[in-house]
Amino acid sequence: MNKLNPNTPDGNLANKWKDQLFNFKLVNPANKRKFDIIVIGCGLAGSSAAASLAELGYNIKIFTYHDSPRRAHSIAAQGGINAAKNYQNDGDNVHRLFYDTIKGGDFRSREANVHRLAEISEKIIDQCVAQGVPFARDYGGHLDNRSFGGAQVSRTFYAKGQTGQQLLLGAYGALNRQIHKKKVTVYNYHEMLDLVVIDGKAVGVVTRDLRTGEISSHAAHAIVLASGGYSNIFYLSTNAKASNATAIWRAHKKGAFFANPCFTQIHPTCIPASGHYQSKLTLMSESLRNDGRVWVPKKKNDGRYPEQIPQNERDYFLERKYPSFGNLVPRDVAARNIKEVCDEGFGVGSTGLAVYLDFEDAIKRLGEEEIESKYGNLFEMYELITGDDPFVTPMKIYPAAHYTMGGLWVDYNLMSTIPGLFVLGEANFSDHGANRLGASALMQGLADGYFVIPYTLGNYLATANVGKPDVQSPEFKEAEKSISTETGKMLASNGTTTPDEIHRKLGEIMRDYVGMARNAAGLKIANAEIQKLKQEFKNNLKISMQSENLNDSLEKAGRVKDFLELAELMAEDALQRNESCGGHFRTEYQTPEGEALRNDRKFAHVSAWEYIGKNKQHKLHIEKLKFEYIKLSSRSYK
Amino acid sequence: MKMNIKIWRQAFQTTRGNFQTYILENMDDNMSFLEMLDVLNEKILHEGGDPVSFSHDCREGICGSCGVVINGRVHGPLQGVTTCQIYMRHLKHYKTLVIEPWRARAFPIIKDLVTDRQAFDRILQAGGYISINTGGIPDANATPIGRHIADQAFAAASCIGCGACVAACPNASANLFVSAKISHLAFLPQGQPEKNHRVESMLKAMDKEGFGNCSNTAACEFECPKGITLKNIAKLNREYFEALFRSSLEEHPTHPHHGKGDEVAHAAFHDTHEK
Ligand code: SF4
Ligand code: FES
Numbered sequence: 001m002n003k004l005n006p007n008t009p010d011g012n013l014a015n016k017w018k019d020q021l022f023n024f025k026l027v028n029p030a031n032k033r034k035f036d037i038i039v040i041g042c043g044l045a046g047s048s049a050a051a052s053l054a055e056l057g058y059n060i061k062i063f064t065y066h067d068s069p070r071r072a073h074s075i076a077a078q079g080g081i082n083a084a085k086n087y088q089n090d091g092d093n094v095h096r097l098f099y100d101t102i103k104g105g106d107f108r109s110r111e112a113n114v115h116r117l118a119e120i121s122e123k124i125i126d127q128c129v130a131q132g133v134p135f136a137r138d139y140g141g142h143l144d145n146r147s148f149g150g151a152q153v154s155r156t157f158y159a160k161g162q163t164g165q166q167l168l169l170g171a172y173g174a175l176n177r178q179i180h181k182k183k184v185t186v187y188n189y190h191e192m193l194d195l196v197v198i199d200g201k202a203v204g205v206v207t208r209d210l211r212t213g214e215i216s217s218h219a220a221h222a223i224v225l226a227s228g229g230y231s232n233i234f235y236l237s238t239n240a241k242a243s244n245a246t247a248i249w250r251a252h253k254k255g256a257f258f259a260n261p262c263f264t265q266i267h268p269t270c271i272p273a274s275g276h277y278q279s280k281l282t283l284m285s286e287s288l289r290n291d292g293r294v295w296v297p298k299k300k301n302d303g304r305y306p307e308q309i310p311q312n313e314r315d316y317f318l319e320r321k322y323p324s325f326g327n328l329v330p331r332d333v334a335a336r337n338i339k340e341v342c343d344e345g346f347g348v349g350s351t352g353l354a355v356y357l358d359f360e361d362a363i364k365r366l367g368e369e370e371i372e373s374k375y376g377n378l379f380e381m382y383e384l385i386t387g388d389d390p391f392v393t394p395m396k397i398y399p400a401a402h403y404t405m406g407g408l409w410v411d412y413n414l415m416s417t418i419p420g421l422f423v424l425g426e427a428n429f430s431d432h433g434a435n436r437l438g439a440s441a442l443m444q445g446l447a448d449g450y451f452v453i454p455y456t457l458g459n460y461l462a463t464a465n466v467g468k469p470d471v472q473s474p475e476f477k478e479a480e481k482s483i484s485t486e487t488g489k490m491l492a493s494n495g496t497t498t499p500d501e502i503h504r505k506l507g508e509i510m511r512d513y514v515g516m517a518r519n520a521a522g523l524k525i526a527n528a529e530i531q532k533l534k535q536e537f538k539n540n541l542k543i544s545m546q547s548e549n550l551n552d553s554l555e556k557a558g559r560v561k562d563f564l565e566l567a568e569l570m571a572e573d574a575l576q577r578n579e580s581c582g583g584h585f586r587t588e589y590q591t592p593e594g595e596a597l598r599n600d601r602k603f604a605h606v607s608a609w610e611y612i613g614k615n616k617q618h619k620l621h622i623e624k625l626k627f628e629y630i631k632l633s634s635r636s637y638k
Numbered sequence: 639m640k641m642n643i644k645i646w647r648q649a650f651q652t653t654r655g656n657f658q659t660y661i662l663e664n665m666d667d668n669m670s671f672l673e674m675l676d677v678l679n680e681k682i683l684h685e686g687g688d689p690v691s692f693s694h695d696c697r698e699g700i701c702g703s704c705g706v707v708i709n710g711r712v713h714g715p716l717q718g719v720t721t722c723q724i725y726m727r728h729l730k731h732y733k734t735l736v737i738e739p740w741r742a743r744a745f746p747i748i749k750d751l752v753t754d755r756q757a758f759d760r761i762l763q764a765g766g767y768i769s770i771n772t773g774g775i776p777d778a779n780a781t782p783i784g785r786h787i788a789d790q791a792f793a794a795a796s797c798i799g800c801g802a803c804v805a806a807c808p809n810a811s812a813n814l815f816v817s818a819k820i821s822h823l824a825f826l827p828q829g830q831p832e833k834n835h836r837v838e839s840m841l842k843a844m845d846k847e848g849f850g851n852c853s854n855t856a857a858c859e860f861e862c863p864k865g866i867t868l869k870n871i872a873k874l875n876r877e878y879f880e881a882l883f884r885s886s887l888e889e890h891p892t893h894p895h896h897g898k899g900d901e902v903a904h905a906a907f908h909d910t911h912e913k
Contacts, residue, residue, distance in 0.1 A: 052772040067693065068759050070799055071701045087779060126775040132768045132828050134792035141782030159792055165700055166795060173767030180763045188756060211748060240695040274668040279676055282698050381698065384723050450772045498683050500676070546688035549650055549749045553683060 004257070004608055004623040007411040008112040013629050014094075017116045020412075024455055025462035032057030035461050036468075038205055038220040040192045040247050042069035044164075044171055044442060045425025046226035048449030051174035053224075054183035056454055061218055062175070062184055063207055065191040065242060065555075070172045073228060073240040074445060077164025078285035078378065080146060080156035081128075081442040083121040088145050092153040094118045099630060101440060104150040104330050105405070105433020106582035106598065107632050108260070108606070110625060112412055113430050120447040125157055127450055131170040135159050146374075148438035149286055150330040150637075156439040161285050161378045167442055171449070191555070194479040195223065195251045195421065196469075202251075202421035203469035206479045208487075210550055215483055217476040219469040222420045222457055225251060226449070229404035229426035231264065233563045233570070234515070235507025237401035238270060238283040244559040245566050248408050248427050256416040257608035257621060259409035259429035261566065262574035265436055265583045266516050267402030268334035271385055272354045281400040282385060284357070285378055286438040289327045291362035291371065292395070294318050294338070296346040296355050306348070306356055306394050317341055325637040332435045332583045332596075333637060335399035339516050340594070342398070349396045358394035399516060403441060405432040405583065406573075409608040409623070413456035414448060417608075419464060422457060424448035429606070434582025490557050495540030499556035502537055506530070506560070506567060514571050519587045523575040527568060534564050569609055569618055576620065579603045591634075600632050639665040639726060642734040643678060645690055651746050651754075657736070671714065671724040672697060672704065692751040697722040699863065702798030705805070706751050707738040712806045712861040720800060720863045740801055742810035744848045755801045757847040758815060764843035765836040766819040768828050781827055791825035794818045796864045803858035803866070809850030814858035816844050817874035818866045824877055834881035841878060 009020045027035070039050040039062040047069055050062045066072065084097040097118040102109060125143070129135065135157050136144040145154040159166040178184040189210045196204035196217070204219040230245035231237040252258045269284045295314045302309065317337060319326045329337075338355050341347065348354050363371050368391060372379070379390045386396070407429040414422050414430070425445040432440065470476075513526035537560065543553035580589040580596035581603070589597040606623040640663045648655025662678055669677075672694050679689035695703040704721040708714040709732060714724040729735060737751065745753040783791075797818035804810050820837055823829030829836075852871065859868045 048772075055771045066695070067703070067755060068799065070759075071695055071703050073696065073701070076696045076698060076700050085778070123773070123775070125778045127772060129778040129781075130768065130770050130775045130828055132791070132795075132823050132826050134788050134795050134822070134826070135778075136792075137783055137785045137788040139785050141784045141788075142779050162700065162796060165798075166792070169795060173762070174770075174772070176759070176763040177767045177769055180765075186759075188759075240701060241697060242695050275666050277666065277669050277673045277677055279670070279673050280697050381723075384719060385725070387727070454772065496684070498680055500680060542683060544683060544688045547649075547691075547749075550691045550752060552679075552689060552691060 004409070004606070004621050005411070006110060006623055007413060008110070009412065013111060013115050016112050017119060021455055024459040027458050027462045029057060033059060035059065036061070036220040037222050037224060037457070038063070038218055039224045039226060040205065041072065041225065041227035041427070042066070042175070043072035043074035043226060043228060043425060044168055044445035045427070045449045046072070046224070047168070047171035047175045048446050049224050049226060049424055049453045050184055051171060051178050052450050052454045053457065054178035056458070060178070060184040061187065061220065063187045063190045063192055063205070065189065065210060067188050069175055069186060070169065072168060073243050074168045074442070075165045076240060077442055078161040078283065079148065079287040080158035080163045080439040081124065081167065081446070082148070082155050082437070082439045083125045083157060083443065084118055084155060085122055085125060087143060088154045090153045092155050096153065097121060097155065100151050101431065101437060102433065102630050103635055104437040105435050106596065106635055107433065107600070107604065107627065107630070108263070108581055108625065109431055109433035111627060111629055116452070117431050117444060117447050120451045121443050123451060124443060124446045128167055128170050131173055133159065133166045133170040135166070146287055146290055147328065149289060149328045149334065150437040156287070158287065161287070161375065164442060167446065171446070192227070192247045193250060193483045193558070195254045196475050196479050197254050197418055198469055198473065198475050200419060201464070201466055202418045203466065204471065204476060206476065206483055208483065210555060213548065213551070215480050217471040217480060219471045219476070221461060221466045221468070222422065224422045224424060224453060224457070225408065225427050226424040227427050229407065230563070230566060231401040231404055233506065233567055234401035234510045235504050236273060236278060236281050236511070238267060238281055241280060244562070246559050246562045248423070249562040249566055251408060251416070251418070251421060253611050255418045255611070256421055256423070257409040257610050258406070258569060259606050259608045260406040260434070260573065261570045261609065262514070262577060262584050263405035263434050263582065264401060265331055265403040265405060266335045266399045268331055268338055268399045269357060269397045270400035270402075271382065272349060272351065272396055272398040282381065283400070283402060284382060284395065284397060286331065288357060288375060288378060289334070291366070291374070292327065292357040292359050293361060294327050294334070294355055294357055296341050296348060300345040301352070302348075306358070315346070322637045329637045330435055330437060332585070336516055336585060338399055354396035354398045356394040357397045359390055360394070363391065403436055405429065405434060405436055409606065413459070414452055415456065415460065420460065420466060422453060424453060434584055487554070490541065490543060490554060491545055493541040493543065495542050497536055497540045498542050499553055499560045502533060502541070503556070503560045503563065506533055506563060509533070510567060510570070514567070514574055517585050517587050518574050520575060523571045526571045530564060530567050530571065537561060537564060572618065573607055573609065577603055577607065596635070598634070604632070639667070639730055641665065641732065644734055644736045645751070646738045647690070647750055648747055649749065651748060655747070665726050667725070667727040667730065669726045670697070670722065671708070671726065671729065672722050674726055690751065691749045694722055699723045700798060702800040705740060705800045705802055707740070707805065709736050712802045713800075713863050717860070718863060718865060720798070740805035742801075742804045742849070744810065744812070745801060745804065753801070755799070757849070758799050758801065758812070760847060761812065761816060761840055761843045762819060765832070765839040766823070768823060769832060783827060787825055791822050794821035794825065794866065794870055797866050798864055800863065802861050802863060804849065806857040806861035807850065808855055808857065809853055811852045811858070812844050812847070812849040813852040813871050813874065814862060814866055816840055817870035820877055821870040821873045824873065833877060834884050837874065837877045837881050838885070
């Protein structure tokens, strides 16, 4: 096991970032326009990074497989964005946000990164308001806040249930402005299929135009990956249908280490699946747990309607087990408890895989109008999908895969193990440890894009001495060729199993063995099943051979292929981490009360995996996590 | 549930398309419309055909990717929803579903049900934003904004850029879409300095893309999945006439009404639109 250096600056925690900024080398303003930067992905992290870097003078090319940058999946984030503004005067501050995030992540994230995130959080809100993001306000005209899981203060800023949409449109506006100024060139309908590394540095990408199938090379002095997470490995997840791991996985295969792949977040409050045709799951924002109370009947397999069950026959199990946080325990804790009560037979609905989320009390306390103004669109969405009105009958919810804390390993400067390759947002592993707190993903994506990368990337360009790479060089040509061959092979395969069928099967394996609860025996089964599925993919794939234009099945096949390989690594990572922490719950490691049992002596580290070749075992590298400012404690929300 | 599914098939933008009919059986009430297309596509694929291309991503009504015409109705027969939010229970009284792409000159068909809506992006690039750089921003609470104003700005800002308004309009006008962005920014104090330039520039870009003129049929408002109202178009018109009026004043700097405020606005305009 080799050790990895996170390049965290020395000095006092609160001064690290400031000192680092001072120590950074700068690129002279006139020289900035000599540098080209490629950004992959245009969600919050990608768009904010591209816009901010372009403002500084760099030339940006941004790539997305969507028809417009505004479609990126950040758009679907509902609940909100955290910031330590302390506008509510409830005792919030940078240190508290820092502490909550580290604790929420079950002490598996890097102190210095998280502290920086908390410091930056305030500026993000200022930035977004100035861009015209219409956050919710109180009658005095000031910004309103709500609370989210894992926090005892109200620090979440929101725009109804459409916070992600409004923040993304803000960043998209900033991006549009730079496109208009010709500092950013946007490539819609382009999917990144390979990373090009020359002399150990990331200097380009190879992309495929989804409309024409054309493969092309693009060179730059540095590459920024902001392509999101890999929850779709579970097939059924809250992610958008196209969200995938291809960009990060292909970069991984070119040398970027993959950190903590098994740290995935299962979101407790989603609308349960209704049938075999189910294509995705819809999240109901965590903010609903502010006013909604989670319960199941005290009697197993109770067939009555919820309205018929009197108060004393209901079990508000989160409030009972966690009196101080109640319904607002962090996501992993809530999800696991919901799964448990359902496994024990207390679940409700036709499948028994659901619990109630009930607003009756809140409606009594605050009135329908207030509830409507807070959650109106979420209630409507719920009714549309299920046919039930939450004003009349409680919602039914069940956990679903939602977010991946794991991702490409990055150092303090957000650079991966390949110099010149920076990774932002959900695509990196950095800030959330083993469990992300609600409303922190938007914060991290925008912190990385607006306020970290403009400086750290500048320092790289000022010091790394990268020459202008040439797309004619053999490395690019080779990458193009291997993609063409790969695509050709898939197009020629004439089997009987479609990419969706393989993907669905993979999802079931992941859900059953690498999901909310895992154990060694199950993880070994998962591995064996994945091998079989890989063979199926290799020998029996069926895709459309007729289209020279858009070809959905071909796109899917490429993504499923990468998911299959990543799935293997996830299972391996989960097997190797002999402890329970956050979203990684190994049933062998739990306290007598059934809570996650960490093993800090052996596992207070980041596991970063190196790809060393086809059909070879990944090599494990360790980054020790040093906790100098926070005392490791057992995470309690009782 | 059993249905005839009649779908527009077109291989390329330049080739001619036609309807093809498929039969689907055993559909469930709770299946979404797009899941029905998934099932159909798997069937076509297994039979060796080329599946139907359609745009979609979030499948929860927020990304604006999806959008087809179902039996003559843009985003299907329900009001206030996107195509991905239609469920088969909403369609079960039909024997046949006729499914077509958006039809508008400014949205050419790429394949089957997929249209190219990048014209929308180009309009927004022309000015649908507030010109500020990252950093150096005063505290977010420094400028209070009344809740009522913030709510109105939010309502306009919830446009998802789906293009249903254009598809519904007999003239294929993009006025509702453009007005949503204009209103969103014009409601907010942060949007004031550039407001005149913004409206002129965006409308110019809109004309260039080949969208039709607005003749107040209100079909857009009726079909918009996000409740963007015609009030926004009224606001757009007001903003536009005001901008025209202002720029006519700017051509005559000695005009008595040309007060100090205008110079500030004018300066801000030039600040943020350096050539
Ligand atoms: S105004 Fe309505 S119909 Fe038009 S693009 Fe926006 S959301 Fe779609
Ligand atoms: S698929 Fe995103 S709005 Fe319909």
